[in-house]
Amino acid sequence: MAKSLVSTEPYAAQFEALQATLPDSPLAERRLQALARFRELGFPTTRQESWKYTALRSLAGLTPATTTEAPSLDRAPALLADTAAHRLVFVNGLFRAELSDLGELPQGAFIAPLTEALDDETLISDDESGAFALLNQALFQDGALIALERGTLLDQPVILTFVSIDEAEGRSTHPRLVIRLGENSQATVIEHHLGYGEALGLSNLVSSVHLATGAKLDHVVLQTEEAQVQHIATRRVTVGRDATYDSFGVTLGAGMSRNEIEVSLEGTGASCALDGTYLLAGTQHGDLTSTIHHRAEHTTSRETVKGALAGKARGVFQGKIVVEPGAQKTDGRMMNKTLLLSDKAEIDSKPELEIFADDVQCAHGATAGELDANALFYLRARGIPEGRARALLVEAFLADVIELCPVEALREELRDRAGRWLAEASHEEAAA
Amino acid sequence: MLEIKNLHATVDDKPIIKGLDLTLKPGEVHAIMGPNGAGKSTLSYILSGRDGYEVTEGEVLFEGKDLLELEPEERAGEGIFLAFQYPVEIPGVPNSTFLKEAVNAVRKYKGEPEIDALAFMKGLRETCAKLGIDKEFLKRSVNTGFSGGEKKRNEMLQLSVLAPKLAILDETDSGLDIDALRTVADGVNAMRSPDRAMLIITHYQRLLDYIVPDHVHVLAGGRIVASGGPELAHKLEAEGYGEFAAKDAA
Incomplete structure (x- = not known):
């Protein structure tokens, strides 16, 4: 195998x-x-099948260092600010109690x-x-552990805010997220990855999610990191009998991002949804790679991912559904649709x-396509300016x-962000 | 109101309109009839500003302004409305949102403030009632999954709401059964006014039984080859376009 440049x-x-x-x-x-x-x-390297479309070129320029002293931050931007939630804030990978509010559990x-x-x-696995x-x-130093005992219903969402501050080159953070839901327990977990600064940095998240029989997890990930950030996230999910894993990912930020998700539907009646959207502009590269294993009978999977690419942005969608022997009555559906807003986007x-x-x-x-020229003309002929x-x-x-998006309260926020993204992308396009 | 002088236009370098003259005054309803391929739809698209149509000679003035210089949305702002032969489906955009965006865009163009959302919806529901359109229509995505008749009715709804100075109806009768045709014609007739001009583009005389024009023109080979009153439409219905097609060939 060829050696990587990094x-x-x-x-x-x-x-x-x-x-x-580290402690002993x-x-x-x-x-x-x-x-x-x-x-x-x-x-x-791109010679590996699953990395064929994503090169790590920009990572080569990074000399990683562990931040010992976290940068100062008075307040982290809060998603769903008016909603009661269990909030954990991490700055450059480290938990910050003074910015967090765990609330009452x-x-x-x-x-x-x-x-x-x-x-x-048990935090790490040997396979x-x-x-x-x-x-x-x-390298992991911090992260979050969310564990619910059998029958526990978490009414308020858990909001994990990961702030990266890249004022100097070399941030290399490796947070870890472990979610374990016991039998018939339920939770909503929202991750927000954002940042400040213009230096090259690496966020390398690993999540492991385990849902026992009848458990239900709504999991939303909003990634709005800065342009120089290399964002890598690897997620392994096991879904037990009659358990439901509903996830929704939004990729808006990071110069290069890779979200790799592997779901294993292990028990009869298990189901998952891996939906989401990507909105990329400039020279952003966003990769979503997923594998869903149907390992038991009557398992259901849904994956609907739609995105828009402007400028020279490049999107990658690799989705695989594997139906193992014996997983009869599997129902698996996957759809990826992309709107290309510029002829240089891919x-x-x-x-x-x-x-x-x-x-x-x-x-x-x-499917991939441009905006429908007929629809555009129809709207303009009714007086609506081209940009609008x-x-x-x-x-x-x-x-x-x-x-x-399984968290209804976030949908308006997502629509707003999509609107703002488009305004910025069109502005860039006009300037180019 | 509208003056088309010696208009020549090409599509993919192929001449389609070859010296067309036409003048519309406020309050007048003109019908343009002609065989397939005469340039009828090309004319409607040139007037509304669609890409892909190149004017090589002549001019088009709308209330004295050079229309060809304007973007499609500016033409709409000036008061030109094209009722499409094939209204476009836009999944995901509710009809009411679309109508409100359009009305506000035109108001903004004219320097008027945005319309009050509640008053707008109330007016919209009244207009629907007048046109015999179910209010559910407003919640559905623009033209998405609409029948041919519903699409044309939706064009009439837009015509009523936008109340333009000049309405161009491109083959509005195509694909309509007789009942739908009547509804659509009623919608158009209700919009006839001394301040508004209409240009009805059609292949068949049928529509003109319901919307009686002041003037009828025959478009053949990219030019107006005959003009007259409503009786000309009946003559065409009886005798066909043969005579004019021959004239063009000669």
């Missing part, structure tokens, strides 16, 4: 420095092993920063094989089905996917 060496150095600061823990040895495996693997709910659980051996996930395993869309059972219903599809007409058509294109 060296693993500086990350070994970061590990050395970090190691000295049973995890220490396994971190070391993860680092060794990471170095053996190296960063992915019902009995059976445990929500805490990982610093309070760094010796919990991790992705380079970024291994790197996270070696989408690489690769929906795939691998089916090893005979009594299943699966469908996939992908384009905005109306893009909003209309995104309207149905935003309705899929």
Whole structure:
């Protein structure tokens, strides 16, 4: 295998420095092993099938360092500011109690920063094989643990705000999110990744989600990081019998982002939705790669991802549905639709089905196109100026996917952000 | 109000309009009839400013202004309305949103303040009632999944709400059964006024039984080859376009 242009060496150095600061823990040895495996693997290259469309070129310029002193921040911008929520704020990967408000937790709910659980051996798994996930395993310092006991219903959403402040080059943060919902418990988790500053930085998140029988999780991820940020997120989800995992991802920020999601529908009647949208402009690159394994009978998956690309932005959608032998009565549907607002924008869309059972219903599809010229003329002929007409058509294109966001209270916010994104993108387009 | 002088236009470098003259005064209803391929739709698109139509000679003045210099939305702002032969489906944009955006855009163009949203909706529901349109129509996405008749009725609704100075109706009768045709014609007739001119473009005389024009013109080979009163339409219905097509060929 060809070696990546991005060296693993500086990350070994970061590990050395970090190691000295970590408490003595049973995890220490396994971190070391993860680092060794990471170095053996190296960063992915475009010769690897699942990284074919995403090069890590810009990461080569980064010399990673562990921030020991977190930058000052008086207040983190709050999503759903008027809603009661359990709020955890992380700045450059580290939990900030003074910015957070955990609120009151019902009995059976445990929500805490990982610093309070760094010796919990179950936080990491030994069957991790992705380079970024291994790197996270070696370098994670903080994150969140959300655990609900059987039958616990969390009324208020958990809002995790990850702020990256990149005033100097070299931020390399590796937060970890662990969500475990016991039988018939329910929660809503919202992640917001945002930042300030113009220096190159790396956010490398790993999430592991486990839903026991009958549990339900609504999971929304809003990523609005700055242009120089390289945002990598790896998520593994296991869904038990009759459990439901509904997720919605919004990719608006980061110069380069990769969201890799693997869902395993393990119990009869398990279901998942991996919906979302991407709105990218300039030279942004956004990659959404997902695999859904149907491993039991009567499992259902839905994946609807719609996005718009302006400028020279590039989108990547790789979606795979795998129906394992015996997963009869599987119902899997996947759709990716992209609106190309400029002739220099590009989408690489690769929906795939691998089916090893005979009594299943699966469908996939992908479309890409420009704004409908007839519709644009129709609106203009009624007096609506071109810019507004384009905005109306893009909003209309995104309207149905935003309705899929499981947190209803966020939909208006998402529509607003889409509107603002479009205004900025058209402005850039006009200036170009 | 509208003066078209010696208009020549091409589509993909192919001459379609070849020296067309036409003048409309306020209050007048003109019908342009002609065989397929005569340039009828081209004329409507040139007047409304669609891309892909190049005017190579001549001019079009609307209330003395050079119309060809204006963007489509500016023409709408000036008071020109094209009822489309094939109204476009726009999934995701509710009809009422579309109408409000259009009305406010035109008001803004004229330097008027935005319309009060409640008053607008009230007026809209009244107009729907007048045109025999179900209020549910307003909630549906623009023309999406509408029948041919519903689409044309929606054009009439827009015509009523926008109340333009000049309405161009491009093959408004196509695809309509007799009942729908009557409803649409009623909508148009209700909009006839001494201040408003109308240009009705049609292949068949049928529509002109319901909307009786002041003047009828025959468009063939990219030019007006005959003009007259409503009786000309009946003559065409009886004798066909053969005579004019021949004249053009000669």
